[in-house]
Amino acid sequence: MMSVLLDVENLWVKFPSRHGVFDAVRGVSFTLGRERLGIVGESGSGKSMTGRAILRLIRPPGIVEADHINLEGVNLLDKTEKEMRDVRGQRISMVMQDPKFSLNPVMTIGDQIIEAYRLHSKASKAEAYKKSLEMLEAVSIRDPERVMRAYPHEMSGGMGQRIMIAMMLIPNPQILIADEPTSALDVSVQRQVLDIMDKLVKDRGMGLIFISHDLNLVADFCDRVLIMYAGRIVEVCDAEKLHAAKHPYTRGLLNSLPRLDAPRDRLEVLQRDPAWSEAPSVSGRV
Amino acid sequence: MKMLEVQDLNVWFGGGRDRVDAVKHASFDVAQGESFGLVGESGSGKSTILRAITGLAPDWSGKIMVEGQAIGHKRPRTFFKTVQMVFQDPYASLHPRHSVDQVLGETLQLHGFKDIDARVVKLLDDVGLGQKFRFRYPHQLSGGQRQRVAIARALAPEPDLLLLDEPTSALDVSVQAEILNLLADLRTEHNLTYVMVSHDLSVVGHMCDRLAVMKDGEIVEVLDVDVLRHLNAEHPYSRQLLEASL
Incomplete structure (x- = not known):
């Protein structure tokens, strides 16, 4: 069972x-x-x-x-x-339908993922940054350092959705x-x-x-x-x-x-x- | 006779450093009565190809011919009687404050019809909605019903070529399934020619006789639907698409 x-x-x-x-x-x-x-x-x-x-x-x-x-x-x-x-x-995490509406348009991807992570754990900024990079790699995003600095409008739909998944999965x-x-x-x-x-x-x-x-x-x-x-x-x-x-x-x-x-x-x-x-x-x- | 001929079509947006070439050297033709997929x-x-044909994408070069007539950048009135378009999202393509009657009536009036009342009734019957939908507003309709209204609007000027x-x-x-059946019926009834854009290969396979596969603004392959059904596409990208949609 x-x-x-x-x-x-x-x-x-x-x-x-x-x-x-x-x-x-x-x-x-x-x-x-x-x-x-x-x-x-x-x-x-x-x-x-x-x-x-x-x-x-x-x-x-x-x-x-x-x-x-x-x-x-x-x-x-x-x-x-x-x-x-x-x-x-x-x-329990939730990934919504459209990445365009679930990412904050005026915050960089990196800041958003770090914020989401630090909200749930006591990690330092440096740790959170490292963890975020790892997560982006886990969802097969190439060049994660660049993506961390980018804004959501610079991402394609597929990348946006993978970023959402990364963000949702960080707290495990x-x-x-x-x-x-x-x-x-x-x-x-x-x-x-x-x-x-x-x-x-x-x-x-x-x-x-x-x-x-x-x-x-x-x-x-x-x-x-x-x-x-x-x-x-x-x-x-x-x-x-x-x-x-x-x-x-x-x-x-x-x-x-x-x-x-x-x-x-x-x-x-x-x-x-x-x-x-x-x-x-x-x-x-x- | 060829209903539509497109030769060496290029469409671009922006200029200088920001120029994006959305369509590059696209060529295909569609026979009278055929249904062609992209x-x-x-x-x-x-x-973008459809938008260039209707004149919604202003920057293009190459040759577009409809019923043997080359189209310039300024389109004559008769063009819009021949070519009509149905858009993707029926939630966005209908005016929220216009009733179905207004949507269809206005289109008919713009095309210079006199017997508007009788035609609105006829159009609604044609798309399987009937009288009782005539004075409704878009928010009172479901997605499928809205798309039917959008199709009725496209049929209003009695076009020969429908861009979907x-x-x-x-x-x-x-x-x-209902909408695809309706489109198939309308095609035989009104002797229409379709150019249909879709990302769904099985929908195109169901509706069309021939199709063009596009990648990065270029047509990589034009093939018959039969070839597609037997999974005999030649270009590696078409094969990849086929595999992804099975």
């Missing part, structure tokens, strides 16, 4: 609105061990909200409710905001939540970033939650996949068996992809069944 |  890092039970995310309460995530349960867990779904299916809710990043008026979100047996929901700050970054977190980390990137660069994440996850024995809308990517990259629809998990399967998934929603998504090796005149269009959103959430617990 | 990584100049700049990359796969 794999050790469980994170245990989420019956998670709800609600947003009160003029037309009543909108449930973005509806009773989702899953566990995460030292593995790569993929969460896939369309936009609006609640996959990003699930990632954010774990770190308690959802602001009022949004409401997060759950029976528990246990990080190694400690319920994150019982922590105060101050205690949460020790969790964020240090124990146990869990990394990656929210569409590669969807702003090219196919060729995508592979590179994924390989780096994969290596780091394996070497450090981290748990990875990989949020994406790209089914093929997730099937390739992850160990286990949760498929979300309208705020619920509709199917859980092993990544290598994703192409043999049973739920009509997953099948529909897979069939709507154009394929090079199997040309068709028309693509299949997803026929949505209201019953999918009614059916109770499937548990993603091991 | 693929490559970001920054390879594929969108990554029309589905901002959309979910399920919605992507």
